[in-house]
Amino acid sequence: MHNHVRRSPPRTAGPQKGADRPAPAADEPREPAGPLGRLVANWQTLRPDLEPTTFSILMHLGHLSIAFGRVLQGVAEEFGIGQSDVRLLMAIKRDQGGVPVRPSELSARLALTRATITYRVDRLLDLGLAERIADPTDRRALFVRLTPRGEEVLGTVMSRYAAVAETKFADVDEMEGGRAALERRLIAIARRFEPEWPMDPNKAGADDRVTVDHLAGAAS
Numbered sequence: 355m356h357n358h359v360r361r362s363p364p365r366t367a368g369p370q371k372g373a374d375r376p377a378p379a380a381d382e383p384r385e386p387a388g389p390l391g392r393l394v395a396n397w398q399t400l401r402p403d404l405e406p407t408t409f410s411i412l413m414h415l416g417h418l419s420i421a422f423g424r425v426l427q428g429v430a431e432e433f434g435i436g437q438s439d440v441r442l443l444m445a446i447k448r449d450q451g452g453v454p455v456r457p458s459e460l461s462a463r464l465a466l467t468r469a470t471i472t473y474r475v476d477r478l479l480d481l482g483l484a485e486r487i488a489d490p491t492d493r494r495a496l497f498v499r500l501t502p503r504g505e506e507v508l509g510t511v512m513s514r515y516a517a518v519a520e521t522k523f524a525d526v527d528e529m530e531g532g533r534a535a536l537e538r539r540l541i542a543i544a545r546r547f548e549p550e551w552p553m554d555p556n557k558a559g560a561d562d563r564v565t566v567d568h569l570a571g572a573a574s
Contacts (some may be wrong), residue, residue: 390417422519429514433507435481442474443508446484446500454487454497483507 394410401409427437461471478484483504489495500508504545533536536551 390414392517404480425518426511426515429518433511435483437474438474438509439478439481439483441510442478443483443504444512446498447505447508454499456495457498460498478504 357574390413394406394413397409397413397522398404398406423437426440430440440466445463457471457475458468460466461468462474464471466474475484479486481499482501484498485501486496486498489497502543523533526536529535532536
């Protein structure tokens with residue numbers, strides 16, 4: 355007695371999953387991924403009335419601000435300082451232009467009260483990163499400038515911070531226009547806020563002061 359085994363007809367090669375879908379363009383928006391993507395998706399479910407792309411951009415910009423702040427903090431801590439110290443060093447370096455800068459000018463530039471600036475400058479003095487010198491035309495006035503050590507620390511921190519940023523922009527460089535196009539778009543958004551600057555330090559909240567401090571210190 356012979357056992358007859360029913361053989362299935364040979365399979366024909368069909369289209370592979372996704373094979374008929376064109377490869378996404380380098381700059382094609384992708385579905386949100388990771389915890390942040392899930393957060394954005396959840397809010398889009400809770401508030402479908404919000405324009406999804408705008409809301410997603412806002413969430414990602416906020417996330418990036420925090421993420422790069424942590425990178426800067428990590429680099430700064432190698433030298434026993436923090437983000438606020440680096441930003442003040444940057445403001446002094448930018449404002450002095452080869453000459454000392456008045457604390458009152460830093461206060462206005464960073465939208466910080468005189469008391470806060472005095473406290474932060476004193477900290478830089480204690481660390482040997484800045485120094486006060488008298489105004490030769492007014493003995494009651496004092497200037498602030500970076501010490502050679504301050505120049506060295508700031509230069510190293512900025513180089514390391516920029517090096518980390520370079521690695522984070524690798525994917526952007528593969529998109530149409532690269533980082534130059536991204537910069538143009540960010541500048542266009544930032545210009546919408548220019549009428550609101552500079553901010554009065556006496557009216558700014560704590561979070562506002564951190565933001566102004568960051569922007570003013572990093573601006574060129």
